[in-house]
Amino acid sequence: GDEGRHQFTLKTAKETLTGKYGEDSKLIYDLKDQGGELLSLRYDLTVPFARYLAMNKVTNIKRYHIAKVYRRDNPAMTRGRYREFYQCDFDIAGQYDPMIPDAECLKIVHEILSELELGDFRIKVNDRRILDGMFAVCGVPDDKFRTICSTVDKLDKMSWEDVRSEMVKEKGLSEEAADQIGQYVSLQGGMDLAERLLQDAKMSQSKQACAGLTDMKQLFSYLQLFQVTDKVVFDLSLARGLDYYTGVIYEAILTQTGPVPVAAAQNGAGEKAEEGVSVGSVAGGGRYDGLVGMFDPKGRKVPCVGVSIGIERVFSIMEQKAEASAEKVRTTETQVMVASAQKNLLEERLRLTAELWNAGIKAEVMYKKNPKLLSQLQHCEDSGIPLVAILGEQELKDGVVKLRTVHSREEIDVSRAKLVEEIKRRTSDV
Amino acid sequence: GDEGRHQFTLKTAKETLTGKYGEDSKLIYDLKDQGGELLSLRYDLTVPFARYLAMNKVTNIKRYHIAKVYRRDNPAMTRGRYREFYQCDFDIAGQYDPMIPDAECLKIVHEILSELELGDFRIKVNDRRILDGMFAVCGVPDDKFRTICSTVDKLDKMSWEDVRSEMVKEKGLSEEAADQIGQYVSLQGGMDLAERLLQDAKMSQSKQACAGLTDMKQLFSYLQLFQVTDKVVFDLSLARGLDYYTGVIYEAILTQTGPVPVAAAQNGAGEKAEEGVSVGSVAGGGRYDGLVGMFDPKGRKVPCVGVSIGIERVFSIMEQKAEASAEKVRTTETQVMVASAQKNLLEERLRLTAELWNAGIKAEVMYKKNPKLLSQLQHCEDSGIPLVAILGEQELKDGVVKLRTVHSREEIDVSRAKLVEEIKRRTSDV
Incomplete structure (x- = not known):
């Protein structure tokens, strides 16, 4: 259950700790009275990483980090989503030639998902500059880029009709602009699509979009060398909500439905069985060239690209698979x-x-x-x-x-x- | 510096996080308004482990856990002590025959400290029951056991005179009782000492002490089989302050002084050079048979024994050693x-x-x-x-x-x- 998941939680009710340490109890750290600062729990590992680079003046590094993050979300336990969960991040920071570290991040996602044998997957790729350029040429006002972007981000859960309606009715976008966006966000492809859009009469008017598309071509050429293009799709509907992305963005999704939930199978609920346990996105990331500079007193930038693996969800799928196959999971390394x-x-x-x-x-x-x-x-x-x-x-x-x-x-x-x-x-x- | 150590801290000032996640910012977890609970940061990994066992009705397990703990102490950076630091715990929980898992814990401490080549070390062993029995036969009133015990615990940092004075003047113990304690706490040995004390006219009057001494003999017989008696000393001055210990307790200390601090060496400060960088205790632990029961609604007990390695201090020593020898520390696994x-x-x-x-x-x-x-x-x-x-x-x-x-x-x-x-x-x- 959820309690088990949270076994080694950092947050602890004070009465749990008192009376266990004798005179050392005075050393217990209360969050309440540490100088009145308003504290938060970290939301991801990217922002702390960027702050670390800025504070320690690190200009290049490649590292992974596995640790807990906290989100005030509605937990959905069956889908492996919790308020407190581990993330596993890999990032490459430094001033390098375009798209080489970006390609390595995608190769790593491909490698991890292949080796874990979680079933078939797809890695969607897009670029924040292509999105912004697209919004501009479709007539989205500058101050609506972010909010329209976050609506587009819902296309993996909502139909185009609902997304369109939210853009027009809730966010006040013109119907014409919405329809133009609709034509672009239905496009998927590879290097060929990037080439086609570079020739596109409207898209090519945006300098930003062209820069993004040129890099996208470059990225695919490296992905070919890395032999991972079988799973990677350039998808103009991929938006990702986070503000800090500045270039390429990507998201990996499992395309197979998971094993049938035990309850559904036992009920003989045929119509549910088909649906299975979908877990959606299992990894995501992108380029964030401005974040480190926000923490540096002099605004010095360190370009970064990274990926975050949703390891809790990955584990949840692996556990369900093991249960479904009644395969014994080895719980020890003892020889x-x-x-x-x-x-x-x-x-x-x-x-x-x-x-x-x-x-x-x-x-x-x-x-x-x-x-x-x-x-x-x-x-x-x-x-x-x-x-x-x-x-x-x-x-x-x-x-x-x-x-x-x-x-x-x-x-x-x-x-x-x-x-x-x-x-x-x-x-x-x- | 300290900032670097705290690179991936969980606590984050709220303004660090806001404005980075767009609409997702509402998901950031504030500690302040989560229902008014008074929260604390964990002080060690033992109490959370015991709570986990109780809440999940685990009756036997053997596991290690590496994670951060927090202490509102005065940090002493040069000695590798921080307010936020990693601990590395190993525990064996379950109802077993006496002293077998306890001996394994000591074997593990011995193995870790030997393999890390930190220099010579000593593992002091004692038993809470021997201490309590000793206090009883020396005439310490029952309600003073814990406070006298925490004074005895200071013998590694204070002279006997100062410890005696604290017991008599601050804690109101009779001079006679203090002197009797003084005779016992100067004793060190192995299985032979346990045997001698079992014959001791005063000590043998305490049932508790006899139980502890019998187990101590048993422990040493297993330690002989494990070939670790060269470093283990039965030391009656070892007290350890934590209230939750119920049986054997132990503490590992490095007996060599560390390398000369760079500053002292450069100053030609000969008298300081001898002192070096002492780090004292690098591991400790013991048996805590009552802790799990405190978290179980029905008070069901699960006997436990464990050890905690001060890995930050261990790392600090290893780094200083590497610096002193001007040896290049390999920072990558890349082949x-x-x-x-x-x-x-x-x-x-x-x-x-x-x-x-x-x-x-x-x-x-x-x-x-x-x-x-x-x-x-x-x-x-x-x-x-x-x-x-x-x-x-x-x-x-x-x-x-x-x-x-x-x-x-x-x-x-x-x-x-x-x-x-x-x-x-x-x-x-x-």
Whole structure:
């Protein structure tokens, strides 16, 4: 449940902490009285990263960062959305030639989503300058760019009719402008589309759009070298709401529906089963060349491009997949359990365990004086430990260990001297 | 500096965040108005862990956790102490036979401190029950146990005279009781000391002390099997202030002084040089069998034992050591830089980089169309990238890559088909 997710929360009700630390309790940090500053929890990892670069005068860096962020949103647990959740960001900061780091970010998203085998996916790409240029040539007033942009951003959840209606009725855009936008945002393609739009009578009037389109061509040429164009689509409807983007923007979505929710399947609710668990966007990012400068006293800019992976959602999909396939998820890295079939061998078990630890083997031993062999084997089955090293009086006398493969139940005698090597050999693929 | 340490802080002044997210700004989490709860930042990882076990009805688990904790202390930056810092905890929860998981915790501390090569260290061990029993037989009133215990805890920083004086003058203990305590807390030893104290006329009157001493003997017998008794000392002066400990307690300290601070060495301040940078305690922990029950509605207990590694301090020592030895700290895991000596080879560099990435090699490429070879090599020198794969027109024609070892400057031609294998071979020890 949600409580489990929030297991190691930073925020803690004060009464949870008091009375646990004795005299050290005075060291507990209350947020309330730290000088009256109005504090917020971080919303993403990008703004803190930009501030860090500015404050430490870092002009180039490439790094990843996995940490929690907080959003005052309505949590949707079944879709893997929480108010407190981990993000995983990768960013490249520095003054470089156009689109090379941008292409690397897309390659990384492609690699991650491919390797995780989450099903088919699509990476939509657009450029803030193309969007702004498009708005300009379609007759959107300058002061409406941002608000119209955030309406366009809803096209992945709303029909064009609803988006159009919001632009015209709520945001006061002319019908003509809205319809022109409608023609552009339906376009999808690759390098060819960028070339076509560079020739487009209206689009080519915008310097901004042309700069964006030229870079988009360049980007696709690098993506070809990286062999990732199979999944990347230049999509003019991709807007992304955040104000800080200045160039290329992108978003990865899973295109397959997830496994059928257990409840729906049990109810035999056929019409629900088709829908499955859609999780939508699993990664997104873009170029933000102005953000670092906003934190620098002298406004010095550091161009940045980055990507954020929604790892909680990724995990949620992987868990659902594992459940659906009834596949046992290995919950341990332990290679071998040191066990005994007879009584009074705790000391021998501990001695062998330490030997294995010292040789770099991940070994476990039951913390019982005389555990039953069956319960030792059962623990290996449950947690996915692949091997059991079994000690008995006879084995000790002969200087051997009975090495059992949990999966096949095969047992062989291995001399004590060869044990480490044998365990390594048998678990090298795990 | 301190600012750099706090790079990715969770707390953020609200104005830092506003104006960056457009319409999404409404999702930013303010701590102030979340229902008027008085919130605190976590002080350690133990209490949140215990609460997690209770709330999720987990009755046995073994896990580590690395995360930030917060203490309203006076930071001492040179000694690696901050108000916001990472802790690294390892805990074993569950109902097991006495002292087996406790011994494993000590083995882990021993292993970590040995492998990190921080210099010689000592792990002091004691037991809350031995302390309480000792206080009882020395005539400390029941209601003074905790406060006297926290005074004893200061023996690592204060002389016995000062500790005695605090007990007698500030805390109102009788001189006789203080002197009796003084005799015990000067004792250090191993299993032999536990045996001797079990025979001690006074100590043996306390049931609690006897239980603690019997377990201490057992603990040392397991520590012998784990071959760690060379560093572990049963020390009756070890108290540890936290209220939640119920059994064995321990603390690891580095016994060597650190390297000479740069400033002192430059000043030729000989008398300071001897002192060096002492960091004191680098790990600590103990058994806390009652904590989980405090969070369980029905008071169900889950016995736990754990250890906390002060990783910030450990890092601070490692950094100082690296500085003192003028040893270059490798700041990257990159195995190879894909470079070129000639112009117009960006596409070939990107193609090869993707090839290497796809084969699982950690490769880097400069994000410039035509970088100078010298600056590519310099980057490898600076960041510790061990290999450079150099492409040129001739190499492309011949289907080879010039593989340069940065350290030795040796260059060999490697056929494109063998490149991955050769890079793996040459970086397998890195």
